[in-house]
Structure formats: structure tokens, C-alpha cells
Amino acid sequence: MTTGPSVSGPDKGAQLYEGKAKKVYATSDPALVIVSYKDDATAFNGQKTGQILGKGEINNRVSNHLMRLLESHGVPTHLVRELDGRDTLVKRVEIVPLEVIIRNVAAGSFSQRLGVPEGTPLACTVLEYSYKDDALGDPLVNDLHILALRWATREELDEIASLTFRINDILRAYLDAAGILLIDFKLEFGRLPDGTIVLADEISPDTCRFWDKATGKKLDKDRFRRDLGGVEDAYVEIRRRLLGADA
Numbered sequence: 001m002t003t004g005p006s007v008s009g010p011d012k013g014a015q016l017y018e019g020k021a022k023k024v025y026a027t028s029d030p031a032l033v034i035v036s037y038k039d040d041a042t043a044f045n046g047q048k049t050g051q052i053l054g055k056g057e058i059n060n061r062v063s064n065h066l067m068r069l070l071e072s073h074g075v076p077t078h079l080v081r082e083l084d085g086r087d088t089l090v091k092r093v094e095i096v097p098l099e100v101i102i103r104n105v106a107a108g109s110f111s112q113r114l115g116v117p118e119g120t121p122l123a124c125t126v127l128e129y130s131y132k133d134d135a136l137g138d139p140l141v142n143d144l145h146i147l148a149l150r151w152a153t154r155e156e157l158d159e160i161a162s163l164t165f166r167i168n169d170i171l172r173a174y175l176d177a178a179g180i181l182l183i184d185f186k187l188e189f190g191r192l193p194d195g196t197i198v199l200a201d202e203i204s205p206d207t208c209r210f211w212d213k214a215t216g217k218k219l220d221k222d223r224f225r226r227d228l229g230g231v232e233d234a235y236v237e238i239r240r241r242l243l244g245a246d247a
């Protein structure tokens with residue numbers, strides 16, 4: 001059970017799922033579930049594990065803040081209502097089994113795979129898909145893999161791509177004003193029962209690369225992945241820049 005005065009949502013029912021960074025609980029309404037963000041952190045497909053103190057609450061609040069921003073620009077999301085520190089009520093969706101990745105600047109696996117130094121500007125924005133399968137290491141796939149294996153239809157994939165580019169434009173402009181460069185990020189989409197595609201999962205320092213615009217300092221999970229130190233401080237800094245000092 002959740003506690004605290006801000007809780008007005010449905011009771012947490014049975015745990016349906018536990019992922020690497022979140023748990024999902026049933027509610028009395030079959031169309032809604034509660035997502036609960038954990039402090040647990042993993043990297044390199046689960047080979048590195050640890051905890052980032054306070055991450056669950058920060059990711060919950062940051063992700064909801066950014067989803068509300070996107071909703072205000074007409075992007076449909078799974079968000080219903082933040083319940084408390086680490087819990088949020090969301091629409092139950094069937095997740096499309098893809099990691100949808102946007103790259104504005106070379107970094108991470110893109111840099112490694114293609115031998116391009118991190119921080120290299122790209123002549124255009126790159127959209128990539130990975131098949132969500134830990135056992136296979138989330139392999140990179142293209143549109144035809146997705147259609148051939150029926151992970152999404154052509155119409156769904158067109159919708160996902162168009163939403164993703166719009167989301168990139170909205171987030172980049174918003175983050176730029178907060179002094180943050182959006183280097184790359186990963187999105188996941190789901191289907192509502194009527195087939196509508198909505199943004200699901202999270203948008204947080206776990207799933208985005210955020211670099212300080214002035215100094216280039218990494219303000220995201222790379223501090224954990226690469227043992228750069230100051231991990232908790234980076235998450236706190238992102239919360240402060242996006243939600244203010246009192247958040």
C-alpha cells in the first residue's frame with residue numbers, strides 16, 4: 001500500500017512485473033496500472049548492478065514532468081497521474097517490443113560501433129530501433145525486421161517514427177533552455193486497447209544522455225556506467241534544472 005496525503009489513486013494490487021528499474025502493480029481498474037520506480041541501476045545488459053540513492057523518486061518526477069510537457073504539445077502518453085514520490089498511475093498498454101533511439105550527437109554504442117568519437121555532431125538526426133530482448137542483447141533492427149516479425153505494422157511504425165521526431169524537437173528545445181544538451185535517448189511505445197499508439201516507459205537520466213551545455217559534463221546514467229563519480233549529484237542536478245530548487 002502507498003501512504004501519504006497525496007495518494008488519491010486506486011490501491012496497489014498484485015505485482016505484475018518487476019523490471020530492472022521499475023515494478024508494475026495491478027489496480028482495481030484493469031485499464032490502469034501503477035509504475036513504481038526503484039533506486040536499482042543496471043548497465044551493460046545487467047552485467048553491472050548497483051543502487052543510485054534517490055534515483056527512483058527523481059526519475060518518477062522528471063519523467064512525469066517531461067511527459068506532461070509532451071502531452072501539452074499533443075503527444076499522447078500513458079501518464080494518468082503521479083501518486084507519490086516513486087509511484088505513478090499509468091494506462092495499461094501492450095508494449096511494442098522495441099527500443100526507439102534518437103541520436104542528435106554521436107555517443108555510446110553508436111560511437112563504438114561506427115568508430116566515431118563521442119561528441120561528434122551528426123549531419124542529421126539518426127533514428128534506430130533495437131529489439132527488446134535481454135537474452136539477445138537488444139539487437140539493432142531495421143523497419144523490415146520489425147514488419148517481417150510482426151512486432152509492429154507499417155502504420156504503427158510510421159506513427160512511432162513521427163512521434164519520436166516530434167518528441168525530440170520538443171525535448172531538445174525545452175532542455176536547451178535549461179542548459180542541457182540532449183545527446184541521445186531511448187523511448188518505448190505501447191498500444192491502448194483501441195490500438196492507439198502512446199508513449200510509455202520513462203524519460204529520465206536513465207534513458208537519455210544529458211550533457212551540460214556550458215561544460216559538456218555528463219548529467220546522466222553514464223556517470224554510473226563508467227564509474228565517473230557524482231552519480232547521485234547528477235540526478236539531483238537534472239531534477240533541479242527541470243523542476244526547480246524546491247522539487
Ligand code: UDP
Binds near residue numbers: 110
Ligand atoms: N538506452 C536505454 N536503455 C537501453 C539502451 C540504451 O535507455 O537498454 C538509452 C541510453 O541511455 C542512451 C540511448 O538509449 O541515452 C542510446 O544508448 P546506446 O545505444 O548508446 O547504448 P549504451 O551506450 O547506453 O549501452
